[in-house]
Amino acid sequence: MRILVVGSGGREHALCRALARDPRVDALVCAPGNAGTADIAEPRSLDVGDPDAVAVLAEQVGADLTVIGPEVPLVAGAADEVRRRGLAVFGPSAAAARLEGSKAFAKQVMRAAGVPTAAARDHTEVEPALADLDAFGPPYVVKYDGLAAGKGVTVTEDREAAVAAVRASLRGPDDRVVLEEYLDGPEVSLFAIVTESGAIMPLLPAQDHKRVGDGDTGPNTGGMGAYTPLPWASHGLSAEIVQKVIRPTVDEMARRGTPFSGLLYAGLALTGRGLRVVEFNVRFGDPETQAILALLSTPLTDVLTGRTTPRFRSGAAITVVVAAAGYPQSPRLGDPIRGLAAADALTGVDVLHAGTRRDEHGQVVSAGGRVLSVTAIGSNLESARGSAYEAVSRISLAGAHYRTDIGDPSRMRHTAGA
Ligand code: AMP
Ligand code: GLY
Numbered sequence: 001m002r003i004l005v006v007g008s009g010g011r012e013h014a015l016c017r018a019l020a021r022d023p024r025v026d027a028l029v030c031a032p033g034n035a036g037t038a039d040i041a042e043p044r045s046l047d048v049g050d051p052d053a054v055a056v057l058a059e060q061v062g063a064d065l066t067v068i069g070p071e072v073p074l075v076a077g078a079a080d081e082v083r084r085r086g087l088a089v090f091g092p093s094a095a096a097a098r099l100e101g102s103k104a105f106a107k108q109v110m111r112a113a114g115v116p117t118a119a120a121r122d123h124t125e126v127e128p129a130l131a132d133l134d135a136f137g138p139p140y141v142v143k144y145d146g147l148a149a150g151k152g153v154t155v156t157e158d159r160e161a162a163v164a165a166v167r168a169s170l171r172g173p174d175d176r177v178v179l180e181e182y183l184d185g186p187e188v189s190l191f192a193i194v195t196e197s198g199a200i201m202p203l204l205p206a207q208d209h210k211r212v213g214d215g216d217t218g219p220n221t222g223g224m225g226a227y228t229p230l231p232w233a234s235h236g237l238s239a240e241i242v243q244k245v246i247r248p249t250v251d252e253m254a255r256r257g258t259p260f261s262g263l264l265y266a267g268l269a270l271t272g273r274g275l276r277v278v279e280f281n282v283r284f285g286d287p288e289t290q291a292i293l294a295l296l297s298t299p300l301t302d303v304l305t306g307r308t309t310p311r312f313r314s315g316a317a318i319t320v321v322v323a324a325a326g327y328p329q330s331p332r333l334g335d336p337i338r339g340l341a342a343a344d345a346l347t348g349v350d351v352l353h354a355g356t357r358r359d360e361h362g363q364v365v366s367a368g369g370r371v372l373s374v375t376a377i378g379s380n381l382e383s384a385r386g387s388a389y390e391a392v393s394r395i396s397l398a399g400a401h402y403r404t405d406i407g408d409p410s411r412m413r414h415t416a417g418a
Contacts, residue, residue, distance in 0.1 A: 001301055002027040004061045005041065006048055006078070007069025008034050010321070010354035010373030011286035014293045015067060015300070016041045017350060022299040029061050035364045036353025048073050055081035063087060067304065068262075071283050075101035075147060079262070090304045092282050095258035099249070100282040103178045104145050110277060113252035115245050117277040118269075120180035129166045132179050133159070141183075144169040145176035151328075153220065155182070183269035183276050186412075188230065189288045190241045190268065195306030196261045198254060200246050202238045204228045204295065204312055206288040207412070212328060214405045221328045222370055225406030226288040227318040227381060228295065232412065241266055245277055290352050290373040291317040316381040318407040320388045322372040324355065325399025331355075331369035335398045340364060343374065343391035348384070350375045351391060366397060381407050 001024050005015050013036045019025050020040045030037040031046035044061070047053050049072050058066045066082050068074055068091035077094035091097075098105045104122040109115075119136075122145060123129035133140055140162035144152030154165035169177035189208055193201040206228035212218040230237075245266050253260040265281035293300070294317040302308035324331035337356065344351045352375055355368015374391045378384030385407045392402060405411040 001025050001064040002062050003029070003301070004058050004063035004066045005030045005037070005069060006046065006054055006066065006073060008032050008037070008048075009069065009286050009368075010319075010352045010370065011284050011289045012069045013037050013352040013354070014290040014373070014375070015069065015284070017352070018293045018296060018300040022301050024299055024301045029063070031057055034353045034367070035356040035358050036351075038358070049076060051076050051078040051081040054078040055085050055087075058082045058087050058089075059085055065090060065301065065304065067091070069283060071097070071100050071147060071281065074262075074282055088305075090262055092260050092262040093258065096253055096260040096262075097282045099253070099260070099264070099280040101147055102145055102176075103143050103279070104176055106280050107178065109249060109252050113248035115248050115277055116274060118180040118183050120178050122176050122178045124170065124176050126167060126170050129170065129177050129179060130163060133162055133166060136179055136181060139182040141180045142166055142169065143178040143180065145178055149222070151220075183271055183278060185269040185271040187278065188233065188237070188241075188268045188270060189226075189285050190238060190246075190266045191284065191288070191292065192242065192246045192264050192266070193303060193306065193310070194246075194250055194261050194264050196259075197306070198250060198259065199306055200242055200250060201303070201306070201309055202242055202246070203292050203310055205230050205233060205238055205241075206285075206292055208285065208288050209403060209406055212323075212403075214403050215411065219328055221323070223285070223287045223321065224323065224403045225318070225320045226291045227316065227384070227407035228288065228291045229316065231316075231381060231409070241268065241275065244275065249280070287319045287321055287370075287373050290319040290375045294319075294350060294375050294377050315377055315379045316384045316407075317375065317377045318381065318384045318388050319352070319373045319375040320392055320402055320406050321354070321370050322374060322392060322395060322397060322400050322402045324366045324369055324371050324397070325401070327369035327401070331366075332399060333366050333368070334359075335366045337364045337366060337371065337395065337397045339395040343394040346376070346387055346391050346394075348377045348387050349391045351395070371397060371400065381409070
């Protein structure tokens with residue numbers, strides 16, 4: 001098979017690694033890719049936000065399957081354009097991608113489908129939104145309705161900050177803000193492959209660490225690390241999430257005439273009153289994917305096309321994000337990264353690239369806020385952690401920072417109110 005992977009982050013490098021070891025894959029293109037994907041997949045330039053450009057490239061490549069990594073092309077209709085040209089694609093239509101593209105839409109679907117989620121109301125005007133803010137009370141949860149690259153959510157005890165977030169969300173005439181009830185409890189990410197015939201196949205549950213600093217401090221980021229599976233979770237957790245969340249959502253989307261296919265990512269809070277959906281995404285999560293795919297033992301194309309139920313090797317996987325100086329506010333770019341080969345040489349370690357490129361001398365330099373996803377597997381979480389942090393210590397990047405508590409059992413959040 002010839003495969004086109006669209007995107008340029010750690011998630012796409014992980015997808016490319018898994019595809020490169022799939023015996024069915026004989027040609028791999030990653031557009032635009034990064035310095036890591038370029039070692040295993042042919043790089044092509046691409047404006048990922050342009051659905052036509054994605055479809056034209058799929059045609060040029062002669063892709064038997066196009067795998068769309070990020071949400072922006074999906075929400076813009078890239079999967080529809082590829083399908084319209086008669087080519088196979090992994091990813092939902094624009095109509096189904098609204099589950100991520102509009103938080104208010106996702107709430108409507110969940111309400112109709114009886115899926116447990118935080119109580120919420122949405123507004124287009126500041127005054128009624130502020131009145132509602134006080135009706136919900138602190139901690140305040142304020143969300144910009146549309147895509148915001150992980151920056152659209154404010155969770156705060158501070159009313160002034162919540163008011164500022166409401167105002168910031170309602171700048172333009174088409175803007176909408178969602179206010180919702182605060183959910184207390186550990187967060188879990190469950191990804192499910194949804195086939196075009198509506199079959200659902202969950203992957204391993206994972207936990208993402210969204211705050212920039214150790215002990216869940218500082219601002220939210222795109223994700224600073226993840227681990228899988230969850231040693232503290234009940235055995236039936238995935239089945240419960242499929243039954244209460246994924247199945248009813250997939251059925252409701254089909255009932256509306258906008259069936260979902262691709263990957264449905266449920267971000268959940270396990271509250272004292274049961275599980276609640278925090279958000280839906282319509283694509284593989286980053287960095288959870290890096291850890292999950294490290295344990296996948298089934299060929300990835302078989303999983304994406306629904307031919308096989310995904311299976312995983314035993315043990316654990318962890319990914320630690322190495323971020324650029326200044327991330328998440330204003331990452332500094334263009335710094336040389338050294339020690340990559342020494343880190344990658346460790347047993348069980350895979351140094352996945354995210355924001356990297358090669359400069360004119362062939363040196364790998366930083367080119368994004370999240371620079372690397374250092375991923376390791378082990379027979380258990382402790383050994384995977386040891387390997388990942390040993391690898392991180394071999395890498396040098398001026399001003400880089402990373403969390404030291406990814407997958408640390410004493411710091412894992414697994415009980416409500418902890
Ligand atoms: P989202 O982009 O919707 O996943 O929100 C980003 C992060 O904000 C989540 O991972 C949670 O940590 C936090 N968050 C979102 N909604 C809520 C909520 N209703 N209650 C508590 N925390 C939330
Ligand atoms: N891990 C969070 C995300 O992919 O949105």
